[in-house]
Amino acid sequence: MAAFGIEDSEFIRGKVPMTKAEIRAMVMVKAAIQDNDIVADIGAGTGSLTIEAALCAKSGKVFAIEKNPEGIQLIKQNAEKFGYQNIIAIEGSAPDAMDGLPPLDVIIIGGTSGNMHKILDNAENLLKKGGRIVLTAVTAETTGEVVREFKDRPFKFEGFQMQINRLRKLGRYHLFDPQSPVFIFTATKI
Template identity: 60%
Template sequence: MRHFFGIDDDEFIRGDVPMTKKEIRAMVLNEARVQEDSRVLDVGAGTGSISIEAALGAPNGHVYAIERFAKGIELIKANAAKFNVHNLTVIEAKAPEGMADLPPLDAIIIGGSAGGMGAILDASERLLKDGGRLVVTAVTMETGHTILKELKGRPFTYEGFQMQVNRFRKAGPYHLLNPLSPIFIVTAVKQPQEV
């Protein structure tokens, strides 16, 4: 059965590790064009919410989740068990070190770079297949600026947008809007290189 992206946030085991919210997660995975046989990398995987949904959306593919914090690694594994996900490899490393031995990939999603965006993009450029998609999320303007600066001169076409989600909250007989933090989403597609 086809998986539709956007599992409720409350379904994930979370702890105090930051997690990409449902609406953003659905958009990111759509931008990544995850298909049944996709091979996907999630960099800075946190709780694993994107990794889990990507694995559910690619039952004949494989997902690799890189996370540098042990607390995050435990959560990713716990969420994989909860959602009965078996096509997921968890890598405890700081990217790009954990990217060294990966196979060619259809999509790379970057949710955290720990200041190493340039080196992560170098590895991503090597790993992505022609036509492969790179999706980067940024909650700060500085990260948004960094990704645009780092994409220049690379074999990618790219576009981006800022997304703001407001959720309804019941207040007596009325509904108010609770805003989530705005987020920048940049999607880049690797172009074939002439030999």
């Protein structure tokens, strides 16, 4: 069984956003990726979730879709660093970059660049019955949009909010530094 939540410092990083270890761990729990699964990571950033997904889908494939050229390079560098050959980096914006993907078992959505509705339309068509979408949101606007989007779609839908506080030393004391709250939604196709 895979251990989720690879240390953030293990990833090659640039100026591209990265999902933090604790959030990645919970996303992976909710994604429930199996050995032969075909996965898409939309808005893959540095590829941190892509790497965690590839760890689970050892006999499957993980498609990492990212519009930022720096992100694509980081995804490739991290795939090489961790030794995963089951990762396919696709440079482009979803939903267009989703064209040609095979039927999927799991779709992880970390960024939509304002294309949520069309991405979810494509995701609904690509996802196998019983497949899962795991979507993260950090803004109130995105959270509301996600809830509205799944209102009439054929999915079992649930969500929750995580708040991570990291311990840091300050002189002889220890303080908790709050991280931004993250909403995690899971939708299973019925």
